[in-house]
Structure formats: C-alpha cells, structure tokens
Amino acid sequence: MHAPSSRPAPAIPLFRLATVTVFTGIGAGLGGMALALLLHLIQHLAYGYSVAHLVGHESFYEGVAAASAERRIAVLLACGAIAGFGWLVVYRYGRPLVSIKKAITSGDPLMPPVTTTAHALLQIVTVALGSPLGREVAPREIGSLIAGWLSHYAGLSLEQTRLMVACGAGAGLAAVYNVPLGGAIFVLEVLLRSFELRVVIPALASSVIAAVVAWLGLGDESQYVVPHFALSANLVIWSIAMGPVFGVAAFAFVQLTGRARAAAPKGRTLPVLSIANFLVVGLLAVLFPQILGNGKTPAQLGFSNELTIGLAATLLLIKVAITTSSLRAGAQGGLLTPGMSNGALLAIVLGGAWTLMWPGTPMGAFALVGATAFLASSMNMPITALVLMVEFTRIDHDFIVPMLCAVAGSIAVNRLLETKMKTRVRAASTVEVEAERA
Template identity: 85%
Template sequence: MHAQPPRPRVPGSPLIRFAVVTVLTGIGAGLGGMALALLLHFLQHVAYGYSITRLIGNESFYEGVEAASAGRRIAVLAACGVIAGCGWFAIYRYGRPLVSIKKAVASDDPRMPPVTTAAHALLQIITVALGSPLGREVAPREIGSLLAGWLSHYAGLSVEQTRLMVACGAGAGLAAVYNVPFGGAIFILEVLLRSFEVRVVIPALVTSVIAAVVAWLGLGDASQYVVPHFGLSANLVTWAIVTGPVFGVAAFAFVQLTTKARAAAPKGWMLPLLSLANFLIIGLLAVSFPQILGNGKTPAQLGFSNELTIGLAGTLLVIKVAITASSLRAGAQGGLLTPGMSNGALLAIVLGGLWTLIWPGTPMGAFAIVGATAFLASSMKMPITALVLMVEFTRVDHDFLVPMLCAVAGSIAISRSLELRMQAHARSSKPGSELKGAAVSRG
C-alpha cells in the first residue's frame, strides 16, 4: 500500500472539526450546484437564442429549442460533438486518472484529483446544455465530493470521516441542483453508504438540507416538474401492479445496453471523430424531434402534463434509448438518472394507452409518474431514493405513493431476479466451472 501523506490539522476537538466540515460541505455543495445549474441555463439560452436576459425564467429549454431554426439545432449539436470529443480526449490523454465517487468512498485516500474532476464535471454541464441526451446530475455530485474531500483533509478528519463527507458532498450536490433535500440525503444513505445508522443519517440530512437552501439563492424554491393534480384510483393501482415487472425488464435491458456502450467507448484519437458523428446525427434527428435534446427532462415533463400521444411517446422512447447508448459509445460522459426517468415516463404512456382500451379513465400523466418511478428505481438500483426523488420532483399527493410502491416492488423484484440469473450464468460459463462442478458432484 502507498504511504498516506500527513494530514494537516486545525484547532478544535475532532467532533467540532467534523461538525464544521459538515456545515461547510453543505454550503460548498450548494454554491457549486447552484453555479453549475446557472451555467447550464446560460449556455442553453446563448446556444439556442432564447431568454438571454433571464437565466431563470418562464420559457423552458424545450420552447427555446423548438423556436430555434433547424440549421441552428444542427450547428449547436455539431459544436457539442467537437467539445465533447476533444474535451474528453484531452482529459484521458493529459489528466490524472478519474476517480469515481463510489471508488473514493471506498478508498483509503478518498480525495479526488481536483483539476481532472472539475474539468470532467464542466464538460458534462456544457454538453448537456448544448443538447447531449445524458444526465447532468453527476457533475454537481462530483464537485460536492471533491470539495468535501479537500475540506476533510485540511481539517485532519479520519479516513472514515472523510469517506462519509465525500458521500455527503455528492448527495448535497444532487440536493442543490434538483432542490431535493430529502432525496439527496436518502441517496447518500441507500446508494453510497448503504447504511441508515444515526451517525451517518445526521450529516447526510444536514449537508443536503443546507445545500438545497443555499441553492435557493440563485435557483429559487421551485419543483423540477409542474404536474396537474392526479387522484388515486383502483384503475391506476391495478395498472401499477400489472406493469411493474415490465418496467423491471425494460430497466434491466437499458442498464445492460448502456453498460456495454460505456465499456466500449474509445479514449484515443477515435473519440473526437465518433463524438462529432454521433452528435451530428442527434442534431439531424432534432430537426423533426426537438423533444429529444437535453437530458430527458422535456419528454418527462410533456408526459407528466398529458401532452404526448401514444405514438409520439413510443417514437421518442426508441430515439432516446438509441441516442443515449450511442452517446456513451462515442465517449460522452454523463448521468443516467433523468434519462432513465424519461424512459420510464415514455414507456408508461405507451403501456397506459393500451391499458385504457380495456379500462379507461386514468390520465396519461398519472401513468407517466408511476412508470418513471418504477424504471428509475430499477435502472439506478435505488428503490427508496427513486420514490423520494419523484415525490420531491413532482410534489404529488402522498396518496400517489400507493401505485408508486406497487410498481417499484414489481420492477425491483423482476430486475433483481434477472440480474441474479445473469450472474449465475456468468459464473457457470467461466473456464473450468464445469470440471469443478463435476468434481463436486463426484465428491
């Protein structure tokens, strides 16, 4: 093992230092998430020429893209391809190796390389702003974790405390950029730390709440999605129970597709070429389907507000899945939280439309919210976080938790079953496994 560098120390007891770092991590993640979100809005407005004087206004990204000419859409996506390809090529060629948040949380030295991580985060924000179909949620999480690791090292916290702060920085960044304080905390506990002990619950809640409140300074206290009121019905609950497993199968397939695409992405000279070709194709598709541009918030919002037909939802679903996978294959980077949620909403509209032929009466938006939750829960392997995020994203009534829980349960059950079956098949396919099994049976 490598010798650890000496940790700087600052005055104060260990508990006081830990408390100060916790508060500063929340503040820093809030400011970082706010700055990245404002940068995203600024670049969107400049690229597509709308609401130049107001970063946070009433005109949505979709409205700005729809008003832009076909030539402008293609040109912006071509620029996105050049920036993405050259940017990530430079990071891989000249930067220090990237350290993921999960690796940092599990490491003996949880710090992340500052320059490479910051450049990686900025590239994600820039490309998503220009129209990349990948998510923007990884960037604020990386900035929050980067800051938390630096603060923890400076304060002389223990390795265990530093790991905790790195995880809290990631959740706080998520809370800030999406205004989901409870969702950010649950993300820390369920996904990064896999623990709900009091010693980790308190800093997770504190950092996420502080970050969300700080981000209100620039982003306001608004929900991510505006949805009409949907009432609870036996129709919707029954549909959720029946279709939950379908979302599990779809999410499992999506994860397999995107994992293989990411693994096959180039890091050498082919990256700029593939990136340019990929985003040019997306630009051409956006001439007829402006809804596909961005991380998936547009189709999700249109679905939640009953503005998509079954045919258009099915078409957008196919295109979104294809360009998400192709962008990862071409070397672009970004999250899959909003893309997964969007896929779930679009699939739900298709399934819901078929369901209404048998049992009419439920709005398409209600199906979309439940389906988005079920897909997100399985595709990101975070059932509790998905439920909390969707409630905070949409601010639906708590009664809606009933169909959401039913759909998530079925989705998680089938996706986990498929995952275990795939793992068992992989183990049995390893060289020597048959001989080993035969030896065991003879014994």
Template identity: 90%
Template structure:
C-alpha cells in the same frame, strides 16, 4: 488502589466534523447553483432564447422548438466537437479520474481537482448544448471534491473523510435539483448503504443546507409541474400488473448502457465518433426537438398529458438509441433523468394500451408511476427513487400507493434477472476453468 472516572472523548474532532458538514453543504450548494446557472446560460445563448433571464418561465424545449433547423444542427455539431476533443484532452493530459464510489471505498478518498473540475464542466456544457445524458453527476463530483478538500484541511480521519465525500455528492444532487431529502437518501442507500445515526445526521444536514443555499440563485421551485391526479383502483391495478415490465426494461437499458460505456474510446477516435454521433442527433432534432437534453422535456410533456402514444413510442426508441450511442462515442454524463424519462415514455405506451380495456386514468398519472419504477431499477435505488419523484413532482402522498406497487414489482423482476445472469456467468466461468484444466 484508587479508581478514577474515565475521561470523556475530546469534543474537538466532533466539532471539526460538524464544521466540515456545514461547510460542505454551503460549498456544494454554491457549486450546484453555479453549475445550474452555467447550464441555463449556455442553453439560452446556444438556442437564442430568454437571454436576459437565466431562470425564467420559458423552458429549454420551447427555446429549442423556436430555433431553426440549421441552428439545432450547428449547436449539436459544436457539442460533438467540444465533447470529443474535451474528453480526449482530459484522458490524455489529466490525472486519472476517480469516481465518487471509488473515492469512498479507497484508502485515499480525495479526487484530483483539475481533472474532476474539467470532467464536471464538460458534462454541464454538453448537456446544455443537447447531449442526451444526465447532468446530475457533475454537481455530485463538485460537491465531493469540495468535501474532500475541506476534510483534509480540517484534519479529519480517513473514515470521516469518506463520509463527507459521500455527503458532498448528496448535497450537490440536492442543490441542483432542489431535493434535500432525496440527496440525503441517495447518500444513505446508494453510496454508503447505511442508515446509522452517525451517517444520517451529516447526510441530512449537508443536503438541506445545500438545497437552501441554491435557492439564492435557482429559487425554491419543483423540477416538474404536474396537474392534480386522483388515486384510483384503475391506476393501482395497472401499477401491480406493469411493475415487473419496468424492471425488465430497466435491466435491458442498464445492459446496453454498461456495454456502451465499456466500449467507449479514449484515444484519437473519440473526437471522430463524438462529432459523428452528435451530428446525427442534430439531424434527428430537426423533426424531434423533444429529444435534446437530458430527458427532462419528454418527462415533463408526459407528466402534463401532452404526448400521444405514437409520439411517446417514437421518442422512447430515439432516446434509448442516442443515449447508448453517446456513451459508446465517449461522452460522459449521468443516467438518472434519462432513465426517468424512458420510464415515463414507456408508461405512456403501456398506459395507453391499458385504457383501451379500462379507461379513466390520465396518461400523466401512468407516466409518473412508470418513471418511478424504471428509475428505481435502472439506478438500483428503490427508496431514493420514491423520494426523488415525490420531491421532483410534489404529488400528493396518496400517489405513493401505486408508486410503491410499481417499484416493488420492478425491483423484484430486475433482481430475478440479475440473479439469473450472475448464475450464468458463474456457470460459464466454471465450464471454462474445467475446460482449461482438461
């Protein structure tokens, strides 16, 4: 009886996966770049600044601040009309939306092209006009859509398609924010919850390619400009003490936004609520132009030491209120930048109080640490939050010490609250079942 050497597995499926990985990075990079440029174009046209230079040195906040009160109200009113009737049309006439997480976990990981594209474009348009929600979901959806289409065309398996859909989402995030490693870690920690080598390689390759491709139109720029902050015992001590506070605040924020999303209308009341909501935001923006947009403005002002404690507290209350009200009115968008902004504003308030006891640390240093801690808990992604904040701000690696301390305390407090809430829910269900049985 003769024995034969086993034949190696065919290399063609591996080559196809590699090709789809590269093409996903390119497609997500181009898609993210196009969405970012569209955002800038709408912002500049709506508020009348830097019309001939989409990517320039004049910020969105500077353009909004220079616009008249009537223009701010008018733009937000238009935002309400577009958001209300746009999402009403998507829900009424489009195929059911498939979220990225649902696509990754289902037997059919493909997302409906027309509905997904319309959903993404509406997010970009409304955020550009002043919606307080985040813009990061749109490029992730477009990246996942492209990855799913490429995977199907290449004949990849269902498991490989799921992997590529997740990588497409991370690549879209990497492209629009110039965070190649943050995009990859987002895939590994949040979407796939795996750090296996077979997942790590395509996630890194697609995200890096997407970020580099997006440089063609957006440049290799960091999202936030921050001054140099020195590491100090003062800041580390504050991070240890205040970390749990950010976890509690993030837990409350998630509860509010989750309930608002769940109660959002999809019928004829959506346009009415949307118009009313954004009209109120426009009126508030007459006195507080900092509230417009996804939250990048207050975060940048906080990182740059340009906010007083009183103004930070006021902006925090308004931002939380209009974020919740916009979700309740039916608007769609992410919560990454809004959460980061809330953390920065809360940190300025807490840090300002701390300096009365132990002075010496700049307010901006507190803001960076607080933004990281809040983002880690509100999005349930401690590793991704750390990587994103380092890439967003390009702070010195020494700053990882207070950031890690704050994130650890924030996550611990947040998980404790989640555990208690889960236990209460289970107890209530048990009592309800016993009552029905009796």
C-alpha cells in the same frame, strides 16, 4: 492530586466533523447552483432564447423548438466537437479520474481537483448543448471534491473523510435538483448503504444546507409541474400488473448502456465518433426537438398529458438509441433523468393500451408511476427513487400508493434477472477455467 481529566478530548474531532459538514453543504450548494446557472446560460446562448432570464420564463424545449433546423444541427456539431476533444484532453493530460464510489471505498478518498472539475464542466456544457445524458453526476462530483479536500485540511480520519465525500455527493444532488431529502437518502441507500444515526445526521444536514444555499440563485422551485391526479383503483391495478414490465425494461437498458460505456474510446477515435454521433442527434432533432437534453422535456410532456401514444413510442426508441450511442461515442454523463424519461414514455405506451380496455386514467398519471418504477430499477435505488419523484413533482402523498406497487414489482423482477445473469457469468467463468486446466 488527581490527574486532569481527558474526557472532553473527543469533542474536538466531533466539532471538526460538524464544521466540515456545514461547509460541505455550503460548498456543494454554491457549486450546484453555479453549475445549474452555467447550464442555463449555455442553453440560452446556444439556442437564442431568454438570455436575460436564466431561471424561469421559457423552458429549454420552447427555446429549442423556436430555433431553426440549421441552428440545432450546428449546436449539436459543436457539442460533438467539445465532447470529443474535451474528454480526449482530459484522458491524455489529466490525472486518472476517481469516481465517487471509488473515493468512498479507497484508502485515499481525495479526488484530483483539476481533472474532476474539467470532467464535471464538460458534462454540464454538453448536456446544455443537447447531449441526451444526465447532468446529475457533475454536481455530485463537485460536492464530493469539496468535501474531500475540506476533510483533508480539517484532519478528519479516513472513515470520516469517506463519510463526508458521500455527503458531498448527496448535497450536490440536493442543490441542483432542490431535493434535500432525496440527496440524503441517496447517500444512505446508494453510496453508504447504511442508515445508522452517525451517518444520517451529516447526510441530512449537508443536503438541507446545500438545497437552501442553492435557493439564492435557483429559487425554491420543483423540477416538474404536474397537474392533480386522483388516486383510482384502475391505476393501482395497472401499477401492480405493469411493475414487472418496468423491471425488465430497466434491466435491458442498464445492460445496453453498460456495454456502450465499457466500449467507449479514450484515444484518437473519440473526437471522430463524438462528432458523428452528435451530428446524427442534431439531424434527428430537426424533426423531434423533444429529444435534446437529459430527458426532462419528454418527462414533463408526459406528466402534463401532452404526448400521444405514437409520439411517446417514437421518442422512447430515439432516446434509448441516442443515449446508448452517445455513451458508445465517448460522451460522459448520468442516467438518472434519462432513465426517468424512458420510464415515463414507456408508461404512456403501456397505459394507452390499458385504457383501450379500462379507460379513465390520464396518461400523466401512468407516466409518473412508470418513471418512478423505471428509475428505481435502472439506478438500483427504490427508496431514493420514490423520495426523488415526490420532491421532483410535489405530487399528493396518496399517489405514493401506485408508485410503491409499481416499484415493488419492478425491483423484484429486476433483482431476479440480475441474479440469473450473475449465475450465468459464474457458470461461464467456471467452464473457461476448467477448459484452461484441461
């Protein structure tokens, strides 16, 4: 008599993984949708516009521009107080924060629920009130948090739990920005650095499910409205020539913001610095309402050919300054949209100079290419940046040609600069060790 076959046993963990994948997509979709609606609600209440319609109708920029100078300053002061005291409480009384990348690589992928949720909500609230940092980290954290705990209760292995935590982050990004393919590619290229089939399937499935679920509250809308731009040899040549410039600019931006984030306070000085920082941001917003928020406004104005070269240069300087100062003051947030905005503004400046010799290309076309090249290098994700920009704008596919040219030059120069910096750091460390031995 033969012993019963044990071959069907592996189907149980596979079924569990599939179930967790589906529920991760649903949870991240609902979480991303809720965070996006909360962001819109706070924006509308703070600046007093379109309170009855959270999605569509007036844009954030239109609401800010219609608000009085006193209201802008008051809202940014409130932003500074909430950021300062909020993160002080999180650091002092909450469990230590666990980043998504740390959760993916550690022996315990679970993220503390209360601290992570508070951290995410503070980002959404402050960005809604006008913080220049990005809002994309919050939905990624919530997605990863949900995925980690679902994996824990489903009894998945450590490797499978790490996979689902990464997929939760991509699904959160897909939900809040309506970028199902971009969310999946972000998981594969940035978080897991693997395109194996066992990773591709759950990444795609969870991101698509999350995006579709988020349509219930946010609709199937693109993030940016972009006019039709014709592909031209002029634009392609400009993209090849200027790609390296965006690589240098992105490298400098990453170094600047990295130092600011590393020096940010976590003690009693945090509220003071935060309130002072956002007071300055509010005063600047009296003259330049375009600077408020994560950078979507200047990017959209750039794509729509609504910025002059002088205004673009001014906004670029201000956005870099207040993004850096906000990180230095202790505020938290992402750099995806701020980086994209910086690239668009820089492209308008460079493109404007280019058109003095070779006219004919709209400023918006330059802005789209520059935003992609800057984003690719500043976030170290060339494939994800291309996919995100296509999904953000739904631009014609033939426009990918100049984007690819600019991204290639940008990434090449950026990697070269990173290699040189690492070499200098190693050399300096060696000198210090030898000096200590002597």
